[in-house]
Amino acid sequence: MGRRAASDSGGRRPTTIRDVAARAGVSVATVSRILSGTYPGAAATRGKVLRAVRELDYVANANARGLAGARSRSVAIIVNSVISPHYAHVAQGVQTQAAIEGKLCIVGTTGGDPERELATVQLMREEHAECVILVGNVIADDAYRERMANYARALAAAGSQLVLCGRPALGSDVPALVVEYDNTGGAYAITSHLLSLGHRRILFLGRRDSYTTPESRVAGYRAALADHRVPHDPGLEVEGRMERDEGYRMIRDRLAAGPRDFTAVFAGNDLIAAGARQALRAHELRVPEDVSLVGFDDLPPSADIDLTTVHVPHEELGRTAVRMALGRPRDSTAAVPGVMLGTHIVVRDSVRPLVREEPRVG
Amino acid sequence: MGRRAASDSGGRRPTTIRDVAARAGVSVATVSRILSGTYPGAAATRGKVLRAVRELDYVANANARGLAGARSRSVAIIVNSVISPHYAHVAQGVQTQAAIEGKLCIVGTTGGDPERELATVQLMREEHAECVILVGNVIADDAYRERMANYARALAAAGSQLVLCGRPALGSDVPALVVEYDNTGGAYAITSHLLSLGHRRILFLGRRDSYTTPESRVAGYRAALADHRVPHDPGLEVEGRMERDEGYRMIRDRLAAGPRDFTAVFAGNDLIAAGARQALRAHELRVPEDVSLVGFDDLPPSADIDLTTVHVPHEELGRTAVRMALGRPRDSTAAVPGVMLGTHIVVRDSVRPLVREEPRVG
């Protein structure tokens, strides 16, 4: 219809490869080969073709190109949302690497809804993306995993590649690449940091059972407690989503419910930390003088609030995902390799050694 | 080649509409119509087809669909970078609205390079996106504008629509929609806010001649000064890019060069404000006690540093862009309408009334 309308108003069909061929006085095959770079040498012909292309302002039709069997030019990334800085940074890495490899980037968002995620994968399958990169944590639900595994197989059958980025593998028989980063290790390290400064009652914000990312972070938190022989109080693990507002809410509710029973706060990510900090301040609690606070992610704004946190190589995650997906030979049915990127603490000024005293009432 | 490899390893061609038709015992046309929703009623047939689709796990080939003349299913957005929150929020709006309209979103990044931007527009043209949304400020260069105008015409000829989002129109004869927001008004308002509290020497950070966005903001700044009969000192306009590090640099250099000759700072955007705040603190200048600070954009992290700023309806910008582009009749050659969204001040705690005294040496 769009085409029809254009031809109505201007009588001008979009210029095709045939127009170029006619103008250059060669066959369409020659034009196609020259433009695809599938051509050893051509000299004069090449010149004629390129001039015709320029004069006619010709651009190839990606749909036709894709249909005719050329390799796909696009890479798909699926994230919760684009404004979440965590995802945005991974997406940036994907973008960067995709551009380097001469690929286009298709972005889908799910809003954290598993149904939408599955639907979006389907969409990307229609779109014939060369690889589909799924970013972020996910519920550890068996039915869900099975459906995703099926999609992975369907993608593989179509010559595409599923990449799980920052989430656990689906199983050894599922053709999906995995690029993870060390959630548990980072959480362990930063919890140890707090413990080594004397803190014993550390509030963990953002626990969420069966969500893989918070689960891994909680695991690191618990492991550090255990290794330092500090008793684990489940009451210190507060449930909540990985968002700023939730951070605020969790602290507010906690302080409203009773006297303050913690000296440090380990926020599940930097957004929670920002919200928590705001809530603490609203209760006249200063960070770090009255309460120590740490986060996870090391987003740029965290430098502004002097937050000690765990650095996650977001961009590198995205870049690695693309690199692995495109580098992997199409027909390989060998076991799917995985990669685990490291994380490390960034110490700023949101933590103070605990001076021995009973926690006061906040 | 990918296809070949798949068929080698499994002998399985991807399932096509013909397979579905065969299985359902109908013609391909019927399948196509049912799946496209171009079908009034079918009852039994519809059931058979949908079952076959499910059983074969069929997904349509978007390339073939696009080639055959179906309306495009994709919307393209081109931004500087995905991690810049300003762009990310606009992109989120685009995503949201695109999803509502059942479209896919293709994202291109330019890194602020006009050449890459033009190249990316070309790419999106190949991809036959239904509309191409160009976000962000741009250099006001005539040659560049002319090339972009040509692309706009080429897109229009192909039934696509160029949308300029947060940047000025190209000219009345160029078929491009414009969705702007009120930079000048916002800058005027927030400058007036500072002036009304007694500030007279207001440093502007992030001037950049011939870049449209900072230019508009500077214009609002100057207009407010003029209306309040405060003499305009060009020396108070500091040049720099719209980035965090630049904010830091500008303040640091300024304070290193001589005594502090301002009582308030108007940062060209929130990122600059964050950097500037950091630099001020490094010089033992507190915000707002010693120096008042305001920004522009109202990004979420700005709440954490209590920044008074100008709210920009980022998401609404993106959503409006998509809505207008898709709503506009394809064959219309009428004058291209523009939209200007409003901005407003958000007062937090980064500004204090000026107590009359000579600015001290910082």
Added chain:
DNA sequence: CGACTCCATGTATACGGTTACATAAGGATG
């Protein structure tokens, strides 16, 4: 100098849908 090789180019088909047009069946109307 002839046979063979290699490379540039042309010819024609396939890719997987959509849709204009044709056709058949069923219902309404006189």
Added chain:
DNA sequence: CATCCTTATGTAACCGTATACATGGAGTCG
């Protein structure tokens, strides 16, 4: 009951590119 209209479906012609195969000319070597 004949006619006309409507609706569901089938048939076949594209859409614009890539590429397998065919062809022709130049270069090489015996």
